[in-house]
Amino acid sequence: MSSPVAAQQSPYQPTGIVLSAAAAVSLLLLAYYAGSTRLLLAAAIGLFAGVALYHASFGFTGAWRQFVFEKRGAGLRAQILLVLLTSAVAFPLIGSEGMFRQPISGSVAPFGVAAALGAFMFGVGMQFGGGCASGTLFTAGGGNTRMVATLAGFIAGSVIATAHLPYWWSLPSFPAISVVQTYGPLGAFFVTAALLGSLYLYSRQRELKHYGSLERGPRHINLLHGPWPKSWGCIALAFVGIATLLVLSRPWGITSAFTLWGAKLAQAGGADFADWSYWSPRMAWLNQSVFADSTSLMNFGIMIGAFAAACLAGNFAPTLRIPLKDLLIAITGGLMMGYGARLAYGCNIGAYLGGVISGSLHGWGWLVFGFIGSTLGARILIRPAQENNRAKL
Template identity: 40%
Template sequence: MALPSSAVGRSTDMPLQRPTLPNVQTGIVTLALVAAILLSFTIWNGYGTQQTVLYGIGFLLGYTLFHARFGFTSAFRRLLSVGQGAGLRSHMLMLAVASTLFAPILASGFSFFGNEPTASVSPVGVSLVVGALLFGIGMQLGGGCASGTLYAVGGGSSSVLFTLFGFITGSVIGAWHWDFWTNHTPSLPPFSLAENTGLGYGGALVVQLVAFAAVAWLTLWIAKKRRPPAMKPLPSADGWKRIIRGAWPLWGAAILLAVLNAATLLVRGQPWGITSAFALWGSKIASYLGIDVTQWAYWSGERGAPLEASVLADATSVMNFGIILGAMLASAASGAFVLRKLRGKVVTASLIGGLIMGYGARLAYGCNIGAFFSGIASFSLHGWVWVIMALIGTYIGLLFRPWFGLSNPKPDDSVC
């Protein structure tokens, strides 16, 4: 099966008309606000200020992700299918801002709650390569990455509920197999561009900024060669109302996501991550069903402590809950919260994609957020390896999408 031809595409010379913005879904807005406030009070009352602040950051992340429809899956798909690199350029902007903010935080060791900030730096080995490759395939079948899955759930996407179920299940299986992949396959030690090269954080920042600029330039060069279709405009209000209703520009969301990730590092002492919570949720369920997950190497030592505590005591979990509710509020305010009837093939693809992503994320020390975004912002080599392998996996995933009735962008589309 071949991908769509890279023959010269059709560019849009006239400005594309922005679709009409639907009415506010008042009932869903009320439900999202009430749920968000109640959960916030529960977290603050039982787990303190730090955990509540992290929940609030998660809420803002979800709100931002949905408003901009900021995705990794679609950005990779558009780039490889038709050469549309606007999404990847927004990633480079996000990484540039995040790296600039992370560098002084990590260099100084400053944080708000006394936890010394720790960079997200992981080994580079077979586990990472296989996991990232699988994650790239799974993204294209599951209809979203880790962050995309959460904000799509909050936005009312029916199919992504199956992706989330598969994601959690795959994460548990990955935790079960974690010892083999991380301890019994070839691997190099963690490598920081700042601390293992003698460059320091200032020098590493310069190197990464040059790399981000080079990637952005490459996407423009590809676009010049392939003439991709224009990005479809999303419904949006005008003026200040756009903050509440409708689409945000990708560049604005990229900057805000970088700032919020830096805030996470300052508050939590660790950068933003998502998928470790899926492994925790699924393992708790497995324990309830009689499976002794404490015997797995993944849950040995300090990592096993969350199994005995409430999920509200887990920072990643409360941020994930915040993402879902923040996206729910944003989608309802824009009139976009809609549950749709699903086709069997789409459900199957969502389950398979979620399983592959969950498994891959455990092998690769994270997902598009924990490994790609936070890894590169932390100056870790593993983040760069992750994105290369995820792009290769994306190409493979695009070949499988038509098997499940899922379409890929084509060069002669008027928009993509």
Template identity: 40%
Template sequence: MTQATALPASAPGTLSRASVLLLVSALVVGVALVAGPRSGAVLAIGLGFGLALEGFRFGFTGPWRRMILERDASGLLAQLLAIGIVACAALPLLAANGAELKGAHAPIGLAMVGGAFVFGAAMQIVLGCGSGTLVNAGSGNAVGAVALPFFAIGSFAGAYHLTWWTDLGSLPVMALSGVGGLAVTLAGLAGLAVLALVLGRKGSHRLPARYWGAALVLAALAILHLVVAGQPWGVVYGLGLWVAKAVVAVGGDLSGSVFWSAPANAAQVEASLLTDMTSLTDLGIIGGAALVAWWRAGFASPVGVLPARAWVAVIVAGLVLGYSSRLAFGCNIGAFFSGIATGSAHGWVWFVAAFAGSYVGIRLRPALGLEARR
């Protein structure tokens, strides 16, 4: 997660930490009473994701950046470890409970590959992927806070136009399953880990304790999310849904979009936000990251000085992040993490394209004025 710039300092105030934890617990219970135990549980899992990502200072963008610039493979290895653990549980669960659980499966196509590449570049510009932008915004990072609403707008727009893009050409959905699928997935992860070790600098195979903790906790939460929510951990759909609801609330018409007028999505737009599993997880991530930041010392941290062009770049990158992630059928979480963990071939292609895009984003960042001056 980027720490380059942050919102103004804010002290914890008069509430004790125990009081805040009690309020958060009451919120989860309240959601469970209003929308059902499942919704309350998913919100709690989302809080867990936010607590883990910010608490362990772990993400997906930063480790890729360090692998490219410093040949530090440790963060990428921790990600692969977490995905492998989830796969060991998710693939058998999907095979045994296909009617109740669904995987993060999507087709490989021209728009999907292009979207993943562009997403990889944009996430390095703002130093935040889908989950990273949520965590950065929740923890008081100004770049994340500015990028998040535009990410949501881009996600809505990308979904609105999705059919036009997929009509450019795509393959049928390809997904691994069962024992054989698990073996292939683990072999692929092991092969990617070996490649990272070969390309990484000496000693970067040693994972610090916080990486081990992050990998194990995130894997456990992801498995729990699949079981409770009935779907893998994802981010992007919820953000677009928030904007879709706002558009309808002000009298907008979504009938012109094949995606938003589809029965399931149209029903979700009309339903309570507390019934959407992805939205609950996203809100939980923001809240969990905010709790960690508040617990540590409020939201105080040095504020970097960024030129005007940098803030324009953040807004544009936020829009691009949302739009491209819809075309790519997910971000680092929904496509890379959950896609590979549930056997989707598109997750592997997404990783290659997004990692290549990250090279571009890393080189664009200084030119856009996003290396903060102190």
């Protein structure tokens, strides 16, 4: 995903900062009155995540595309460090009583035909949509109106998938396996570090061989106004992941909230989900306020935090001039991501990051098939541009 942080238009945008501050306070108050300190903390974590994601331009879509087509690996290496830092704390926590005497559950799921297809669809969709799950939220919050279309498609695709999940989940799959349970926290971390370390070194050597030096981060760094180097974003998001484990007793997730939002909108329009096999045991969740849902609060926080960061950077400048073709591609990408995320037990955050830091093999499976889909999606988009350039020569 390309960086949303362009050349600064002004040191900051006071009106936007006031509005984002008001929105943040409102979100925190709504979380508080929902009746749980944990919800309040979840909203606060989301706000911090939004600022970090925006200022560090921390996305998976552009990083994967740059690694494949430009042989630049800074974004990929930042993701590797994020996983390693989070795993170092998450592995010992999973299965323990946690800081607040609440058992912490990892995101461990089976991986089979449906999950592989879902991760592949998500990978293609993230290139079409222009961002992953976290990327869609922070760029939309930061003023990218095209990503609002992607988000709309994402929400719709998430709900549509729930109509078909009984079929998809009936397809063959490997059982859920956790390397933390199999090898213990220390052994699991050694295996994880060995795999990710090998990929880190390969990325570094590949970039050095092609360019002679590694890509440098921003020369001028400002904590408040941004931009941040990838290393700062990595540390900040590791904090988000660990804080989420401690506060919510589970890994960070994003896309379940999209499913809830879409179903509630459809329900308001007259849809009845009581007979849907996916929704029938989840009607209490569907009928509660979105402000009582911790994932929704974190997502709202990410968007508001990104809005604040964009205003602090002087970059909040949404435009409605979006070519129809781009709009349709964005919606298509969102639909694919939403549908794929439900098949694959989550997105790049919930399934890949959440799975790997839980020691679940489905996180690694998601990475493989998501990366393949991302590469194909990028090739589909890049080829017409290359042909147009040749035609102009």
